[in-house]
Amino acid sequence: GDSVTQMEGPVTLSEEAFLTINCTYTATGYPSLFWYVQYPGEGLQLLLKATKADDKGSNKGFEATYRKETTSFHLEKGSVQVSDSAVYFCALSDPWGGGSNYKLTFGKGTLLTVNP
Amino acid sequence: IAGITQAPTSQILAAGRRMTLRCTQDMRHNAMYWYRQDLGLGLRLIHYSNTAGTTGKGEVPDGYSVSRANTDDFPLTLASAVPSQTSVYFCASSDRGVSNEQFFGPGTRLTVL
Numbered sequence: 001g002d003s004v005t006q007m008e009g010p011v012t013l014s015e016e017a018f019l020t021i022n023c024t025y026t027a028t029g030y031p032s033l034f035w036y037v038q039y040p041g042e043g044l045q046l047l048l049k050a051t052k053a054d055d056k057g058s059n060k061g062f063e064a065t066y067r068k069e070t071t072s073f074h075l076e077k078g079s080v081q082v083s084d085s086a087v088y089f090c091a092l093s094d095p096w097g098g099g100s101n102y103k104l105t106f107g108k109g110t111l112l113t114v115n116p
Numbered sequence: 117i118a119g120i121t122q123a124p125t126s127q128i129l130a131a132g133r134r135m136t137l138r139c140t141q142d143m144r145h146n147a148m149y150w151y152r153q154d155l156g157l158g159l160r161l162i163h164y165s166n167t168a169g170t171t172g173k174g175e176v177p178d179g180y181s182v183s184r185a186n187t188d189d190f191p192l193t194l195a196s197a198v199p200s201q202t203s204v205y206f207c208a209s210s211d212r213g214v215s216n217e218q219f220f221g222p223g224t225r226l227t228v229l
Binding site (some may be wrong): 032034036042043046049069089091093104106107108109 | 161
């Protein structure tokens, strides 16, 4: 079945540091890939997405590239801010991989803390 | 206001009691989902509905039931709550397009004593 593996964290960085959160996936079909962010006390918000190989999703200075050859979708940001402190979830949707639903398969989440 | 609303925001419940968590969306999305979020386990799908009138079981359906009488509402019922159902519950919806982007509600924090 489908699965997502992301670095477990927690990750603690200083402001303006470079961020990478690794994410790899296993899917039977041709999935779409997502990064969601959850700020303290809130629900999940879509951060960025990519629907096919070599697509780059980007938003708020974050980027991730869909790498089919390495089955990866690593999240990066060149200079993090204190306001980026949150939990980040990698996820995939594989509606062509069998089954009749369009569910998301999530990684376990990575807690990022950015210190001033 | 467009989006997903959930009620209640939080609830403390005695074991054995029945509880319904409410979820309403105004985006006319076909599909809706219920997840639970537990520390160290991420989000796990409880039940889903691809369209009004249909429902399906997710990864952890035991002890929960859902109904989808119309497009907008997707209530989750715990028939007889147990302490292991203490969790944060999120409702989500999507239009089942190619990318299947899901939109999440703010969550319900449930404590079963």
